[in-house]
Amino acid sequence: MASAAQNLPMLVCGNRNYSSWSLRAWLCLRKAVLDPEVLVLPMDTPEFEARIADYSPTRRVPVLRIDKECIWDSLAIAETVNERFAHARLWPEDSQLRALGRAMAAEMHSGFSSLREALPMNCRARQRDVEVSQSVSNDIRRIEALWEQARRESNSTDWLLGDFSIADAMFAPVALRFRAYDLDLSDATRSYVDHWLRDEDLQQWIALAEQESWVIGHEEVGEPTLEEQKNKGESQ
Ligand SMILES: N[C@@H](CCC(=O)N[C@@H](CS)C(=O)NCC(=O)O)C(=O)O
Structure with a gap:
Protein backbone atom coordinates (compact mmCIF):
# COMPACT_ATOMS: atom_id res chain seq x y z
CA MET A 1 0.00 0.00 0.00
CA ALA A 2 1.29 3.49 -0.86
CA SER A 3 0.58 5.17 2.44
CA ALA A 4 3.25 7.87 2.86
CA ALA A 5 2.48 9.31 6.27
CA GLN A 6 2.35 12.95 5.15
CA ASN A 7 0.08 12.44 2.20
CA LEU A 8 -2.24 9.66 3.26
CA PRO A 9 -5.40 10.61 1.39
CA MET A 10 -8.67 11.09 3.23
CA LEU A 11 -11.94 10.67 1.37
CA VAL A 12 -15.13 12.16 2.76
CA CYS A 13 -18.04 10.06 1.53
CA GLY A 14 -21.78 9.76 1.87
CA ASN A 15 -23.49 6.53 2.95
CA ARG A 16 -21.85 3.66 1.13
CA ASN A 17 -25.26 2.19 0.37
CA TYR A 18 -26.51 5.17 -1.62
CA SER A 19 -23.63 7.50 -2.52
CA SER A 20 -22.75 6.57 -6.07
CA TRP A 21 -20.35 9.50 -6.58
CA SER A 22 -18.46 8.54 -3.42
CA LEU A 23 -18.11 4.97 -4.69
CA ARG A 24 -16.60 6.16 -7.98
CA ALA A 25 -13.93 8.24 -6.24
CA TRP A 26 -13.13 5.49 -3.72
CA LEU A 27 -12.72 2.89 -6.48
CA CYS A 28 -10.16 5.07 -8.26
CA LEU A 29 -8.16 5.34 -5.04
CA ARG A 30 -8.39 1.61 -4.38
CA LYS A 31 -7.39 0.69 -7.93
CA ALA A 32 -4.39 2.99 -7.55
CA VAL A 33 -3.54 0.71 -4.60
CA LEU A 34 -4.20 3.43 -2.09
CA ASP A 35 -5.96 2.79 1.15
CA PRO A 36 -7.56 6.12 1.99
CA GLU A 37 -8.89 7.00 5.38
CA VAL A 38 -12.65 7.24 4.83
CA LEU A 39 -14.98 9.54 6.71
CA VAL A 40 -18.65 8.71 6.12
CA LEU A 41 -21.15 11.50 6.70
CA PRO A 42 -24.69 10.09 6.69
CA MET A 43 -26.69 11.96 4.05
CA ASP A 44 -30.10 13.49 4.74
CA THR A 45 -29.33 13.86 8.44
CA PRO A 46 -28.72 16.85 10.73
CA GLU A 47 -25.17 15.48 11.21
CA PHE A 48 -24.48 15.83 7.46
CA GLU A 49 -25.85 19.38 7.47
CA ALA A 50 -23.78 20.29 10.53
CA ARG A 51 -20.47 18.82 9.35
CA ILE A 52 -20.32 18.90 5.55
CA ALA A 53 -19.24 22.55 5.30
CA ASP A 54 -16.10 21.72 7.32
CA TYR A 55 -14.96 19.51 4.44
CA SER A 56 -16.70 20.44 1.22
CA PRO A 57 -17.05 23.84 -0.46
CA THR A 58 -19.99 22.48 -2.47
CA ARG A 59 -21.60 20.81 0.58
CA ARG A 60 -21.51 17.60 -1.44
CA VAL A 61 -19.56 14.37 -1.31
CA PRO A 62 -17.11 12.98 -2.26
CA VAL A 63 -14.23 15.24 -1.26
CA LEU A 64 -10.61 14.18 -1.25
CA ARG A 65 -8.14 15.69 1.21
CA ILE A 66 -4.61 15.11 -0.01
CA ASP A 67 -1.32 16.99 0.53
CA LYS A 68 -3.32 19.64 2.47
CA GLU A 69 -5.44 20.22 -0.64
CA CYS A 70 -9.15 19.70 -0.98
CA ILE A 71 -10.46 18.21 -4.24
CA TRP A 72 -14.20 18.00 -4.70
CA ASP A 73 -16.18 16.23 -7.43
CA SER A 74 -15.71 12.57 -8.33
CA LEU A 75 -14.27 13.13 -11.80
CA ALA A 76 -11.72 15.67 -10.55
CA ILE A 77 -10.72 13.23 -7.81
CA ALA A 78 -10.29 10.43 -10.36
CA GLU A 79 -8.09 12.58 -12.61
CA THR A 80 -6.04 13.85 -9.67
CA VAL A 81 -5.39 10.33 -8.39
CA ASN A 82 -4.30 9.30 -11.89
CA GLU A 83 -1.97 12.28 -12.19
CA ARG A 84 -0.43 12.19 -8.70
CA PHE A 85 0.18 8.45 -8.53
CA ALA A 86 2.06 7.53 -11.68
CA HIS A 87 1.70 3.81 -11.05
CA ALA A 88 -2.10 4.10 -11.04
CA ARG A 89 -2.51 4.04 -14.84
CA LEU A 90 -6.20 4.80 -14.65
CA TRP A 91 -6.39 5.60 -18.38
CA PRO A 92 -5.23 3.35 -21.25
CA GLU A 93 -1.97 4.14 -23.04
CA ASP A 94 -3.69 4.00 -26.42
CA SER A 95 -4.86 7.54 -27.21
CA GLN A 96 -8.00 6.47 -29.10
CA LEU A 97 -9.13 4.29 -26.22
CA ARG A 98 -8.24 7.07 -23.80
CA ALA A 99 -10.39 9.52 -25.75
CA LEU A 100 -13.26 7.03 -25.80
CA GLY A 101 -12.90 6.47 -22.06
CA ARG A 102 -12.90 10.20 -21.34
CA ALA A 103 -16.01 10.70 -23.47
CA MET A 104 -17.74 7.84 -21.64
CA ALA A 105 -16.77 9.16 -18.21
CA ALA A 106 -17.95 12.66 -19.16
CA GLU A 107 -21.25 11.30 -20.51
CA MET A 108 -21.84 9.43 -17.25
CA HIS A 109 -20.86 12.42 -15.16
CA SER A 110 -23.18 14.84 -16.93
CA GLY A 111 -25.91 12.57 -18.22
CA PHE A 112 -28.28 9.66 -17.64
CA SER A 113 -30.36 11.81 -15.31
CA SER A 114 -33.53 9.76 -15.91
CA LEU A 115 -31.84 6.54 -14.83
CA ARG A 116 -30.11 8.23 -11.89
CA MET A 121 -27.90 3.21 -6.46
CA ASN A 122 -28.79 0.91 -3.58
CA CYS A 123 -26.10 -1.65 -2.73
CA ARG A 124 -28.47 -3.65 -0.52
CA ALA A 125 -31.28 -3.97 -3.07
CA ARG A 126 -31.74 -7.02 -5.30
CA GLN A 127 -33.88 -7.34 -8.42
CA ARG A 128 -36.63 -4.99 -7.25
CA ASP A 129 -39.71 -4.66 -9.35
CA VAL A 130 -39.91 -1.18 -10.95
CA GLU A 131 -41.80 0.61 -13.72
CA VAL A 132 -39.35 1.65 -16.43
CA SER A 133 -40.30 4.85 -18.30
CA GLN A 134 -39.30 5.47 -21.91
CA SER A 135 -36.56 7.92 -20.87
CA VAL A 136 -35.08 5.45 -18.37
CA SER A 137 -35.20 2.76 -21.02
CA ASN A 138 -33.40 5.11 -23.45
CA ASP A 139 -30.66 5.69 -20.86
CA ILE A 140 -30.26 1.93 -20.33
CA ARG A 141 -30.03 1.25 -24.07
CA ARG A 142 -27.43 4.01 -24.48
CA ILE A 143 -25.33 2.60 -21.62
CA GLU A 144 -25.53 -0.89 -23.09
CA ALA A 145 -24.36 0.46 -26.46
CA LEU A 146 -21.47 2.30 -24.82
CA TRP A 147 -20.30 -0.73 -22.85
CA GLU A 148 -20.54 -2.88 -25.96
CA GLN A 149 -18.60 -0.36 -28.07
CA ALA A 150 -15.84 0.02 -25.47
CA ARG A 151 -15.31 -3.70 -24.99
CA ARG A 152 -15.40 -4.30 -28.74
CA GLU A 153 -12.86 -1.56 -29.52
CA SER A 154 -10.53 -2.76 -26.77
CA ASN A 155 -11.08 -6.48 -27.47
CA SER A 156 -12.00 -6.91 -23.83
CA THR A 157 -14.29 -9.39 -22.17
CA ASP A 158 -13.99 -7.78 -18.75
CA TRP A 159 -13.08 -4.11 -18.08
CA LEU A 160 -14.42 -1.58 -20.59
CA LEU A 161 -11.09 -0.54 -22.09
CA GLY A 162 -8.99 -3.64 -21.49
CA ASP A 163 -7.42 -2.80 -18.13
CA PHE A 164 -9.38 -1.11 -15.35
CA SER A 165 -9.88 2.60 -16.07
CA ILE A 166 -11.73 5.63 -14.75
CA ALA A 167 -14.52 4.73 -17.19
CA ASP A 168 -15.13 1.53 -15.20
CA ALA A 169 -15.23 3.47 -11.93
CA MET A 170 -17.78 5.86 -13.42
CA PHE A 171 -20.07 2.99 -14.46
CA ALA A 172 -19.69 0.81 -11.33
CA PRO A 173 -22.79 2.35 -9.70
CA VAL A 174 -24.74 1.57 -12.87
CA ALA A 175 -23.69 -2.07 -12.57
CA LEU A 176 -25.07 -2.01 -9.02
CA ARG A 177 -28.31 -0.43 -10.27
CA PHE A 178 -28.59 -3.22 -12.83
CA ARG A 179 -28.41 -5.72 -9.96
CA ALA A 180 -30.78 -3.77 -7.71
CA TYR A 181 -33.69 -3.63 -10.16
CA ASP A 182 -35.34 -6.24 -12.36
CA LEU A 183 -34.49 -4.88 -15.83
CA ASP A 184 -34.44 -6.18 -19.36
CA LEU A 185 -30.69 -6.39 -20.13
CA SER A 186 -28.54 -8.03 -22.79
CA ASP A 187 -26.21 -10.94 -21.99
CA ALA A 188 -23.20 -8.72 -22.74
CA THR A 189 -24.46 -6.16 -20.21
CA ARG A 190 -24.98 -8.85 -17.59
CA SER A 191 -21.47 -10.15 -18.17
CA TYR A 192 -20.03 -6.69 -17.36
CA VAL A 193 -22.23 -6.43 -14.27
CA ASP A 194 -21.03 -9.88 -13.16
CA HIS A 195 -17.44 -8.84 -13.77
CA TRP A 196 -17.93 -5.91 -11.39
CA LEU A 197 -19.67 -8.10 -8.81
CA ARG A 198 -16.62 -10.40 -8.72
CA ASP A 199 -14.32 -7.46 -7.98
CA GLU A 200 -12.86 -7.59 -4.45
CA ASP A 201 -12.80 -3.82 -3.95
CA LEU A 202 -16.45 -3.49 -4.89
CA GLN A 203 -17.30 -6.46 -2.66
CA GLN A 204 -15.56 -4.70 0.22
CA TRP A 205 -17.62 -1.53 -0.35
CA ILE A 206 -20.87 -3.54 -0.58
CA ALA A 207 -20.08 -5.46 2.63
CA LEU A 208 -19.65 -2.15 4.48
CA ALA A 209 -22.84 -0.77 2.88
CA GLU A 210 -24.74 -3.81 4.13
CA GLN A 211 -23.60 -3.06 7.68
CA GLU A 212 -24.98 0.49 7.59
CA SER A 213 -28.26 1.00 9.39
CA TRP A 214 -29.20 4.36 7.84
CA VAL A 215 -32.20 4.20 5.52
CA ILE A 216 -33.15 7.08 3.20
CA GLY A 217 -36.80 6.58 2.35
CA HIS A 218 -36.83 8.32 -1.03
CA GLU A 219 -33.81 6.30 -2.21
CA GLU A 220 -35.65 3.04 -1.50
CA VAL A 221 -37.36 2.39 -4.82
CA GLY A 222 -39.37 -0.79 -5.49
CA GLU A 223 -40.45 -3.35 -2.92
CA PRO A 224 -37.71 -5.25 -1.08
CA THR A 225 -37.54 -8.76 -2.53
CA LEU A 226 -37.66 -11.98 -0.50
CA GLU A 227 -33.92 -12.41 -1.18
CA GLU A 228 -33.17 -9.04 0.43
CA GLN A 229 -35.38 -9.82 3.41
CA LYS A 230 -33.54 -13.13 3.82
CA ASN A 231 -30.12 -11.40 3.53
CA LYS A 232 -31.20 -8.85 6.13
CA GLY A 233 -32.31 -11.62 8.49
CA GLU A 234 -28.96 -13.38 8.09
CA SER A 235 -26.93 -10.25 8.82
CA GLN A 236 -28.77 -9.54 12.10
N1 LIG B 1 -20.88 16.13 -9.51
C1 LIG B 1 -20.64 15.71 -8.15
C2 LIG B 1 -21.94 15.18 -7.55
C3 LIG B 1 -21.84 15.02 -6.05
C4 LIG B 1 -23.18 14.64 -5.43
O1 LIG B 1 -24.27 14.96 -5.95
N2 LIG B 1 -23.11 14.01 -4.26
C5 LIG B 1 -24.28 13.62 -3.50
C6 LIG B 1 -24.13 12.21 -2.93
S1 LIG B 1 -23.87 10.95 -4.13
C7 LIG B 1 -24.42 14.52 -2.28
O2 LIG B 1 -23.45 15.08 -1.82
N3 LIG B 1 -25.64 14.60 -1.73
C8 LIG B 1 -25.85 15.26 -0.49
C9 LIG B 1 -26.60 16.54 -0.62
O3 LIG B 1 -26.79 17.01 -1.76
O4 LIG B 1 -27.00 17.07 0.43
C10 LIG B 1 -19.53 14.64 -8.16
O5 LIG B 1 -19.29 14.06 -9.22
O6 LIG B 1 -18.87 14.44 -7.13
Missing part, protein backbone atom coordinates in the same frame (compact mmCIF):
# COMPACT_ATOMS: atom_id res chain seq x y z
CA GLU A 117 -33.31 9.81 -10.60
CA ALA A 118 -35.65 6.88 -11.13
CA LEU A 119 -33.34 4.07 -10.04
CA PRO A 120 -31.00 5.22 -7.27
